[in-house]
Amino acid sequence: MSNEAQVLSGVGLVRVSQLAAQLRVDSIRCSTSAGSGHPTSSMSAADLLAVLMSQHLRYDWDHPADDRNDHLIFSKGHASPLLYSVYKAAGVVSDEELMTGYRRFGSRLEGHPTPVLPWVDVATGSLGQGLPDGVGVALAGKYLDRLPYRVWVLCGDSEMAEGSIWEALDKASYYQLSNLIAMVDVNRLGQRGPTELQWDLDAYTRRASAFGARVLEINGHDLAEIDEAFTAAEEGSGGQPTVILARTIKGRGFSEVEDKEGWHGRPFPPDMAIRAIAELGGERDLIVRGPLPPGTGPDTEPDEPGTGLGTEPDMPAAADQAHGHPETPAPGAPAYSLGEEVATRKAYGDALVALGADLPRVVALDGEVSNSTYAMEFAKTYPGRFFEMFIAEQQMIAAAVGLSVRHYIPFASTFAAFFSRAYDFIRMAAISQANIRLAGSHAGVEIGADGPSQMALEDLAMMRAVHGSTVLYPSDATSTAALVTAMAHRQGISYLRTTRGAYPVLYDSAETFPVGGSKVLRSSPDDAVTLIGAGVTLHACLAAADQLAGDGLRARVIDLYSVKPIDTGTLAAAAAATNGRLVVAEDHYPAGGLGSAVADALLEAGVQGLRFTHLCVRDLPGSGSSQELLAAAGIDAGHIEAAARELIAG
C-alpha cells in the first residue's frame, strides 16, 4: 500500500496537476533546447508520471541503490524528456543540466535512457524491451530478494505490437508477478501514423487479460482515476501482474498538436514552445518527493539489507561481489580424467552446479531445452534459483538483464543458434551495462542429423560484434568448467559456445584458463605450420598434427578457447615460429568467427609474412553424421592436414 492510499483529492489533486504541467513544460523546454527529442510522447504520459512519482513510487532519491526502492522503467525510452523532467522534479537533476545536457555530447541525459544515470536500471529505446526487463527485476524481487518493491514500467502503445511484450506478460502471469505494473500510454499515434489498435482499449484488455494480467482501463489524464488504479495495482491481485491501459492524447496540454499526426519525435520550434508553455501555465520549479520504501526514512539506515540471498547495502557489481578467484575452479568443481570423453555442454552443467554452491547469487535460466544444455543439473540442485523461460529467448535474455539489475549472476542457456532470436536484447544488454552470461550448446555442423536450423553457424560473429563482450569456445570439459567460473567474474556480456558431442578431456584439472589466453598443445622448435582450432576443430587439429608427425612434419597446435579477447601474443609468436603458416579451422560460417578473430588480431598487430588458410563452413549444410558433415564442410582432420601440407609445400 502507498503511504497515501486514500484517493487523491482536493489540495493533492491541484499539486499533482501542477506537477504534471511542469513535467510537460520541462519536456517541451529540454527537447526544444536540444533541437531533438519526443515532447508529444512525453506529454501523453505526464499525468501518469505526476501521480506515480508524487503518490506511489516508493523511492529514496538520495539512495538510488537502496534495495528496497521501487523500480521505474521507461519501456518507451523515447519519452526520455518526461523521465528527465521527473528527475528534475525529484531534485536530482538541475534545471540547468536538463536544459543544457539533454541529448548533448558527453551528457548523461542521453536521447534514450541508459544506466549512466543512477536511477535508470536498463537502457531502453529499442521498443518492447523495458517490460521484459522489468519481468526480470520482478522475478528477483519476488523469488530472490523477497522484498516488497514494485516494478513500474511505462509502455507505449506502439510497442504492444512486439511479440516480446506478450512473452513478458505470459511469463509475468506464469510467475505470478503481482509486483509488476505495466502502465500503457495508449496515445493512439505511432511514429508514422496511427497505431494498429488506436484507442481500442477493449482489444488491449482482451489480450492482456488473456495473457493472465489484471487489467485496469483508465482515462490517462484523470488524476483521480490514475491514482485509484495505482492504488489498486499496489494492493495486488492474487498473483497477477497489473496492466493499466491509460487512454491518453499525444501532445496533451498543447492544443496545436494534441492528437495530431506528424509530431512524433519532433521538438517544437522555439515560437511554438513559447505558446505551448504559455498554454500550460508557464514554467515551474516544484520539487516533489513521494513515499519512501517501507523501513526507510530519516530514522532508519539507508540500504538496509534485504531478506533474500544476502543482499548487501550499496550492492556493488556482481563481478566484484563474486568471491573466490576467477581462475580457480569453484570448490566442488568437477574434475575430469584426461582422455575421458565428455561433452562440453555436460561440463557446463556440472560447473554451474559447483558454481552455484560457491556463489549464492548465481542463478540460471533456460529456454525449455535444459536437458540438452545441461542447465537442468542446476535446476535440479537449486530449483529456487532456476527460471524456466520456456521457448521465449527474448524474455530469457531480458530476465537475465533484470536479474543483473538486482546484482544476481545470471547464466542463460539455449541452443547457440537460438540466441540469434534475442540478438536485439543482447545488443541492448550491452548498452544497459548488464552482466549476463550466455551458454549456447549445439554449435555448428557437428550436431549432425538435426540439420541447419539447429546449427549455430553465425553465433561467434554475432557475439564478437557486441560491445564489450567476452566470447569463449572451450574444447574440453576441464577448460569449460574453468571458463564457467571465469564468466561469473566477468563484466558485460559473456558467451560460452559448447558442443553437442563428447570429446576427450585434454587438460588436467589443475590447469588454468585465463580469459584472453590460449593453450599451445603441440609445440617444438621445428614446427612448420600452426593449426588453430576451438571446440570440435581443435580435436581435428590434434589428429591432423599426429598425422603430419607421422611424416616428420611438426605442427604447432593452438587451443583458441578465448575468441574475444584473443591471445594475439601467442598467435603472433606461432606465426613467427612457423614461417607465417597458419591454418584456422572452425565450425562456423566464414565471416566473423575464429578465422576473422585471428585475422583481425594479427593484422592489427602488424604481423607480417602470413600465409593463412581458413577452413570453415562455406556451403549450406544439411543432415548427416557429425563426421560426414565436418568432412563435407572441409573442417575435419583430413582437410586440416591437407591444408597444412599445402602451406608447407607452398
Added chain:
Amino acid sequence: MSNEAQVLSGVGLVRVSQLAAQLRVDSIRCSTSAGSGHPTSSMSAADLLAVLMSQHLRYDWDHPADDRNDHLIFSKGHASPLLYSVYKAAGVVSDEELMTGYRRFGSRLEGHPTPVLPWVDVATGSLGQGLPDGVGVALAGKYLDRLPYRVWVLCGDSEMAEGSIWEALDKASYYQLSNLIAMVDVNRLGQRGPTELQWDLDAYTRRASAFGARVLEINGHDLAEIDEAFTAAEEGSGGQPTVILARTIKGRGFSEVEDKEGWHGRPFPPDMAIRAIAELGGERDLIVRGPLPPGTGPDTEPDEPGTGLGTEPDMPAAADQAHGHPETPAPGAPAYSLGEEVATRKAYGDALVALGADLPRVVALDGEVSNSTYAMEFAKTYPGRFFEMFIAEQQMIAAAVGLSVRHYIPFASTFAAFFSRAYDFIRMAAISQANIRLAGSHAGVEIGADGPSQMALEDLAMMRAVHGSTVLYPSDATSTAALVTAMAHRQGISYLRTTRGAYPVLYDSAETFPVGGSKVLRSSPDDAVTLIGAGVTLHACLAAADQLAGDGLRARVIDLYSVKPIDTGTLAAAAAATNGRLVVAEDHYPAGGLGSAVADALLEAGVQGLRFTHLCVRDLPGSGSSQELLAAAGIDAGHIEAAARELIAG
C-alpha cells in the same frame, strides 16, 4: 470449400483412420531407422494430417509449383517424420527414400524440413517461424495473387510461448487473412517436460481470440471433429484467420509412450518400434490424394496463370523474373546532381518507387518507421503493394519470406539496428533459400542525438555472417539507387545499409555499381596510402585525402560499397600500390564490419606487406551531434588523416 465438404463418415472415416495409422507407423519407422528424430511429436498430429491431406488440402502433388495449390507449412518442423510420411502417402516420396534417406547425409529428407524439397515452402525448426512465414504467404494470396489457396500451418504448443506467434496472429487478423489456418497440436509436452499451459485449451482460446482469430477447440484424435473444423475453417469467417486448437496426446497410438515425459526427440529402439507398429496394426502402403485446387484436374492445364500481378506458369525465381539489367538503373530512376546533398535513405525511397514501376512484383514492408526509412514513398505510390508491419520486425522478415515463396520481390525496411530483432528469422530465411531485400537506415554513431539504442553498430557483422548474403553500404544517392536495382536481381538475403544524414552526391547517374565491385575515387601513381570507407566514412576519407594532398601526400580512396562480396582485386592492387598502407574507417564496432571484411579478403588472397590501421567505434557511444560522435569514435576526417600520416611516417 473442400471438394468433399460433407462431414467425414462411414467408409471415409475408416480410410482416413488407416491413413493416420500409416502416418504414425511411417514416422516411427523412419526415425528408428535413422536413429534420430521426433516420432512422438509426429504421432500427436497424425490424425490432423490424415484428415487434412485426404479431405481438405487442395494440392496437385504432380505440380507442386502450381500457383493454385494450397500451402502446408510445418511450423513445428521437428515433426518432419510426419511430413515426410505424408509425402510418402501422397506417392511423391518412396518408402525406400523415407527409410534410407531420412536424416542421412546428402538426402533431401533433412532433420527439419527445408525447401530442397519441392513441397516445402520454408525451412522450419526454429520454433515460432512457420506461422509468421505463413502470414506472408497468405498476404500474397489475398492481396497480390488474389487466388483462393489456403495456407495451413501446423504449430506445436510449445512454440506458442514465442512472441513471434502473437505477432503473426496480430497481423493475420489486422490483414483479415481468412485464408490462414493454424492447427495447433496441443500435446501438452515440450522437450524437457510439460508446456506452460499444458492442456489448458481455454487459455489458448482466450489468447488467440483476443488476437483476432476465430478459434475452434477440438479433440485432435477425433477424425470427424477434425474434418468439421477444417470445413468450418475453409468456409471462412468474415476475415478472421482460424486457429484450430487440437487437444492431442504425444505419442498417440503407442500405449507405452502416450503422454509420457522423456520421449521428446527420441526415436524408439528397434524392439519398441516393432511393438509400436504392431499396436498400430502394422505397415501400410496407402497412396492417398485429396482434392485438387479449383480449376485444376485432368482436363485443365497445370499451372494456370493466377489472377494477380502477372503470376506466370511455373514461376521461376524472382531474380530471373525481374526484367531489365541489374547494373542499369530502372527507367524513371532518380538522377542526382553531383555535389547535391542527399541522404542515402532518401535515395532508397526514390529508387524503390522507380523500381516499383519497372518490376510489378516488387513489394515493400516496413516496421512503422517508413517516414524515416523513406519506404513511405513507395507506400504512397503503390499502396496495394506495401505492407505496414508496425513494430514487429520478426513478422516483417517472415512476411517478406512468405512473399518470396510466392515469387514477389520484397524489400523490408527499418532502422538498421532493429534488424537485430529478427536475426533468427534472417538466419532461417537463408536456409529457406528466400530472396529478400533488407534496407536498414540510421547506421552507426552518425545518427547523433538519439543515442546508442538507435545506432546500428553490429549490423554489418550480423549480415555478413548470414549464408549467401549480399551486404551493400553505399555512400551517395546515385550508388544507392543503382544498388537498390541490383538487389532486386539478387538471390538470397541482400542487405543495404543507409545513412541518416545528407552527404554530397559523388557519382554521375551513368555510373554503374556492380555487386562485388568498388570505386576508386582518388588515385595517382604516387599514392602513399589507401583510405577505405563506406557511407559517412567515405566522405571523411575524401576530406582526409584532400587535407593530405595539401601537404603533397597522395592518398588512394576506395568506396567499398559492396562489403560482401568484396572487391579483393582492387583492394590488393591498392595495397600493392601504396606499400601495404591501408586505413579502413567504419561507423561500426570493431568486429565483423568493413575492417574485418578487408582483413579477411586480403589475408585469404595472401596479400603481403600490409600495414593496416582500423578506425572504428571502440567505445560505447552516447548522444551528441554526428560530428561530435564521429570525432569521439575516431572515425572522422581528422582521425583518418592522422592515421594515414602515421602509416606514411612509420
